[in-house]
Amino acid sequence: MTxxxxxxxxxxxxDLTKTKAEEIVNLVFSEMTNALxxxxxxxxxxxxxxxxxxxxxxxxRNPKTGKQIKVKPKxxxxxxCGKELKERVDI
Amino acid sequence: xxxxxxNLIDSIYKQSDLxxxxxxxxxxxxxxxxxHTLESGEDLLVSGFGKFCVKDKNMxxxxxxxxxxGLMLDARRVVTFKCSRTLRENLNKKKx
Numbered sequence: 001m002t003x004x005x006x007x008x009x010x011x012x013x014x015d016l017t018k019t020k021a022e023e024i025v026n027l028v029f030s031e032m033t034n035a036l037x038x039x040x041x042x043x044x045x046x047x048x049x050x051x052x053x054x055x056x057x058x059x060x061r062n063p064k065t066g067k068q069i070k071v072k073p074k075x076x077x078x079x080x081c082g083k084e085l086k087e088r089v090d091i
Numbered sequence: 092x093x094x095x096x097x098n099l100i101d102s103i104y105k106q107s108d109l110x111x112x113x114x115x116x117x118x119x120x121x122x123x124x125x126x127h128t129l130e131s132g133e134d135l136l137v138s139g140f141g142k143f144c145v146k147d148k149n150m151x152x153x154x155x156x157x158x159x160x161g162l163m164l165d166a167r168r169v170v171t172f173k174c175s176r177t178l179r180e181n182l183n184k185k186k187x
Contacts, residue, residue: 079172
């Protein structure tokens with residue numbers, strides 16, 4: 001399923017126009033992006049939680065050429081599946 | 092601070108012309124669609140955010156870390172999340 005199909009399903013299920021449904025979907029994901037960009041945690045009961053992990057920089061190697069490179073510090077988001085989703089997805 | 096479902100509903104309410112009740116209903120409905128999709132084994136791709144993948148894990152031999160006894164872990168199905176390049180760039184943007 002893609003975002004546009006998600007919009008379509010929401011518009012049908014909630015009797016909203018496509019434009020409105022799209023606005024809602026975009027708002028939800030942009031709010032979540034903003035929260036993570038501010039370093040905040042997100043917890044949605046039943047779905048799961050997101051948190052940002054920080055990694056220090058390190059010097060690594062390009063595995064193909066063997067050339068030494070510096071890897072800059074970075075932040076990456078992590079998702080932990082919630083209890084309800086975990087139980088529903090598992091067979 | 093932790094962002095919860097209530098915060099999401101609140102921002103929908105403030106930023107769209109939906110009523111509180113409608114915002115709540117829309118968010119709940121959206122989450123249910125997401126869960127239902129993953130439950131059916133279908134991946135969910137949200138461009139600009141990331142991809143929720145459903146993965147089948149094989150049965151494997153594990154160990155009880157407390158007692159050290161070996162045991163078999165059943166095959167299971169799990170949800171993984173892969174962040175999109177856009178999300179990653181947003182997280183690593185320099186502040187201000």
